[in-house]
Amino acid sequence: MSSITDPPQGSFRLSMLINDTRYRSLTFQAIAALILALSIWYLGNNLIQNLRQAGLNISYNFLGNPAGYDINQTLVEYTSRSTHAQAALVGILNTLLIAFLACVMATIFGVAAGVLRLSNNWLVSKLMGVYVEIFRNIPVLIWIIIIFTIMTAVMPAPRAFRGDEPEATMLLNAFAFTNRGIYVPAPIWGPGSLVVVLTFLASIVGIFAYRRYATKTLYATGRLLPTFWPSIGLFFVPTILMHFIMGQPISLDHPVLGGFNFSGGLQLGAPLIALWFALSIYTGAFIAENVRAGIQAVSKGQSEAAGALGLRSGRIMSLVVLPQALRVIIPPLISQYLNITKNSSLAIAVGYADVTATLGGITLNQTGRAIECVLLLMLFYLTISLTISGVMNVYNNSVKLKER
Amino acid sequence: MKKTAFYGALTVAGFAASMASAATLDDVKERGVLNCGVSTGLVGFASPNANGVWEGFDVGVCRAVAAAVLGDAEAVEFVPLTTKTRFTALSAGEVDMLSRNTTWTFSRDVDLKLEFTGINYYDGQGFMVPRDLGVSSAKELDGATVCIQTGTTTELNLADYFRSNNISYEPVPIETNAEAQQQYLAGACDVYTTDASALAATRASFEAPGDHIVLPEIVSKEPLGPLVRHGDSDWGDVVRWTLNALIAAEELGVTSANIEELAAAPTGNPEVNRLLGTEGELGAMLGLDANWAVMAISAGGNYAELFEKNIGENTPIGLARGLNAQWTDGGLLYSPPFR
Ligand SMILES: N[C@@H](CCC(=O)N[C@@H](CS)C(=O)NCC(=O)O)C(=O)O
Numbered sequence: 187m188s189s190i191t192d193p194p195q196g197s198f199r200l201s202m203l204i205n206d207t208r209y210r211s212l213t214f215q216a217i218a219a220l221i222l223a224l225s226i227w228y229l230g231n232n233l234i235q236n237l238r239q240a241g242l243n244i245s246y247n248f249l250g251n252p253a254g255y256d257i258n259q260t261l262v263e264y265t266s267r268s269t270h271a272q273a274a275l276v277g278i279l280n281t282l283l284i285a286f287l288a289c290v291m292a293t294i295f296g297v298a299a300g301v302l303r304l305s306n307n308w309l310v311s312k313l314m315g316v317y318v319e320i321f322r323n324i325p326v327l328i329w330i331i332i333i334f335t336i337m338t339a340v341m342p343a344p345r346a347f348r349g350d351e352p353e354a355t356m357l358l359n360a361f362a363f364t365n366r367g368i369y370v371p372a373p374i375w376g377p378g379s380l381v382v383v384l385t386f387l388a389s390i391v392g393i394f395a396y397r398r399y400a401t402k403t404l405y406a407t408g409r410l411l412p413t414f415w416p417s418i419g420l421f422f423v424p425t426i427l428m429h430f431i432m433g434q435p436i437s438l439d440h441p442v443l444g445g446f447n448f449s450g451g452l453q454l455g456a457p458l459i460a461l462w463f464a465l466s467i468y469t470g471a472f473i474a475e476n477v478r479a480g481i482q483a484v485s486k487g488q489s490e491a492a493g494a495l496g497l498r499s500g501r502i503m504s505l506v507v508l509p510q511a512l513r514v515i516i517p518p519l520i521s522q523y524l525n526i527t528k529n530s531s532l533a534i535a536v537g538y539a540d541v542t543a544t545l546g547g548i549t550l551n552q553t554g555r556a557i558e559c560v561l562l563l564m565l566f567y568l569t570i571s572l573t574i575s576g577v578m579n580v581y582n583n584s585v586k587l588k589e590r
Numbered sequence: 591m592k593k594t595a596f597y598g599a600l601t602v603a604g605f606a607a608s609m610a611s612a613a614t615l616d617d618v619k620e621r622g623v624l625n626c627g628v629s630t631g632l633v634g635f636a637s638p639n640a641n642g643v644w645e646g647f648d649v650g651v652c653r654a655v656a657a658a659v660l661g662d663a664e665a666v667e668f669v670p671l672t673t674k675t676r677f678t679a680l681s682a683g684e685v686d687m688l689s690r691n692t693t694w695t696f697s698r699d700v701d702l703k704l705e706f707t708g709i710n711y712y713d714g715q716g717f718m719v720p721r722d723l724g725v726s727s728a729k730e731l732d733g734a735t736v737c738i739q740t741g742t743t744t745e746l747n748l749a750d751y752f753r754s755n756n757i758s759y760e761p762v763p764i765e766t767n768a769e770a771q772q773q774y775l776a777g778a779c780d781v782y783t784t785d786a787s788a789l790a791a792t793r794a795s796f797e798a799p800g801d802h803i804v805l806p807e808i809v810s811k812e813p814l815g816p817l818v819r820h821g822d823s824d825w826g827d828v829v830r831w832t833l834n835a836l837i838a839a840e841e842l843g844v845t846s847a848n849i850e851e852l853a854a855a856p857t858g859n860p861e862v863n864r865l866l867g868t869e870g871e872l873g874a875m876l877g878l879d880a881n882w883a884v885m886a887i888s889a890g891g892n893y894a895e896l897f898e899k900n901i902g903e904n905t906p907i908g909l910a911r912g913l914n915a916q917w918t919d920g921g922l923l924y925s926p927p928f929r
Binding site: 242254255256257258265266267338339343345365366444445446447449456534537539543547548551552553554556 | 673674677678697701702703723731732733734735740741745746748749750752753759760761762763764765773776777778779780
């Protein structure tokens with residue numbers, strides 16, 4: 187590079203752009219960039235011209251018109267008179283919800299299966315191997331449909347719960363498993379419940395603070411404080427105490443059978459469950475392999491050294507192996523999270539109202555605004571994917587090997 | 591899916607320009623096959639039989655057009671399209687025409703740049719429920735879970751109907767009729783709603799049709815008809831007048847049985863003569879042979895024959911003519927004159 191910044195003065199000829207190695211690569215890059223720009227311009231221009239000739243125009247005005255259709259799972263206020271923009275928002279929130287739930291669940295499945303696959307127990311490790319190979323080698327769309335079909339075909343319809351001798355009964359009078367979804371009790375937030383929730387959040391912070399303190403004490407003095415039972419205690423005791431102190435502000439709304447469906451309680455629709463479960467178990471298989479690779483990347487000598495110092499195997503895993511393995515695990519984990527988010531667009535297969543189903547499905551179809559809708563969709567998925575990798579990169583930087 | 595939709599959009603944009611100006615009629619003649627978009631499978635309207643040959647009322651319209659243009663009712667390539675993909679496929683030039691239970695609406699005609707060439711079935715939206723649910727009116731459906739096909743007028747009508755009657759429901763959006771049927775039978779939804787004709791056809795394909803009832807309410811107008819792309823009026827005329835020929839043939843008493851005899855020489859009825867090309871130049875005006883209507887009617891019979899054979903009262907589907915009777919019999923079928 188330094189040779190380019192310092193060319194022999196006064197002797198530049200045009201042919202040197204090709205013949206002189208100092209300039210050649212720059213020349214070719216400039217030509218390639220020009221061709222790229224021209225072809226993008228050509229394609230864009232072609233599109234605009236064809237649209238104009240067909241009497242079509244790009245306009246986002248339709249977003250302000252009433253959508254006219256209903257959606258079965260809405261996290262925000264929505265009726266069929268709401269706008270297409272609101273329908274898109276409902277879809278976006280549903281996408282984010284399923285992506286979040288599936289990322290958490292897939293991580294749990296993946297870490298468990300990855301660690302167990304390295305277990306010394308022959309049966310356990312082989313079972314995990316079978317799980318990984320079966321799930322990651324069958325397309326996720328098929329898993330989604332299989333799980334959904336099993337749910338709708340095997341579980342009883344709500345009408346089976348009716349009558350004096352019903353074919354199906356609720357679990358503990360609080361949980362109903364039907365082919366349309368699972369109904370669970372929902373909390374009712376009475377006055378004063380905010381205090382209870384804040385107490386709960388504070389105890390979560392407390393748990394983390396205590397664990398950090400315990401680690402610090404361990405490193406500083408070598409004294410080992412118990413962490414498991416104090417954490418469990420912190421998790422439950424203050425919140426339950428506060429609940430009774432405030433006069434039991436949080437009560438439960440049990441689902442009851444009324445009319446055609448259960449009402450009350452919280453409904454986890456069959457599409458949500460099928461999609462959630464399928465995405466988690468499918469991606470979990472990939473994460474399991476990442477975890478296994480990460481653990482195996484930590485040299486055996488490390489565990490042996492830790493063992494020689496007298497550490498128990500659980501501690502070797504959590505204090506020595508995992509912290510180093512995370513450096514290997516996290517980068518591919520990011521792409522698995524991105525995969526989950528993008529694969530969630532298969533939701534329409536089971537009628538889950540994600541953004542591809544609302545904005546990219548019904549809205550696109552009813553308004554015929556294909557280009558506009560698809561551009562918006564691309565923008566959304568791009569934004570969300572970049573955000574996820576941004577956040578995960580920050581985390582990656584925090585666990586990566588600190589040199590110097 | 592994102593990708594296909596985008597490429598779809600690009601192709602729409604890319605093709606629409608060339609297609610709008612191009613003469614579909616010439617393309618079809620040159621290709622020697624008519625590409626006709628039909629539903630993915632709705633017994634009586636469009637479905638492949640045991641030998642894989644497409645049959646049905648909507649299929650009959652495709653065959654009539656192919657016969658009129660190419661002289662061969664078999665020269666049709668049937669393209670099964672879902673409610674979601676049908677308009678993109680038509681706009682992109684993948685099919686020359688659509689004949690698949692499609693409702694003529696303002697926005698499809700004007701905004702989606704499609705051209706409806708007539709109405710071959712006057713329909714309305716109905717509801718089907720299992721008999722043992724004990725429901726006798728759509729107004730009793732408060733809180734029900736309803737299966738609907740997405741991208742249809744059905745889903746919009748449904749929202750409007752329940753809203754104006756102030757009752758709630760939970761929609762289950764589904765892509766094809768076959769899937770909807772499966773979900774409905776598994777009890778994943780209480781109600782299946784779509785065009786009443788399609789409900790009758792779906793019900794007829796159940797193992798125990800008697801266990802299901804169609805509720806009396808018809809909540810919308812669904813004029814179903816064949817359609818083509820905007821901007822190619824010549825081709826639109828061919829499809830429009832082929833359908834009219836089938837309807838007029840019934841009115842004039844021309845059937846597949848007597849057509850050979852009637853077309854052999856001019857008859858005493860000038861309109862029959864003009865229709866069958868033994869008098870006048872109607873075929874040439876469309877850019878077709880003089881015997882175009884003879885071919886179209888011979889393909890599967892006139893409107894009444896198509897109706898009775900595929901969806902009429904003597905078929906499992908058992909639809910009465912009702913609104914779809916000739917205007918002379920108190921129905922709405924009314925072909926403009928052939929002159
Ligand atoms: N007529 C309405 C509804 C059309 C519709 O839903 N058609 C269904 C009736 S079952 C159909 O053709 N299904 C067959 C398929 O899925 O291909 C429209 O044009 O939007």
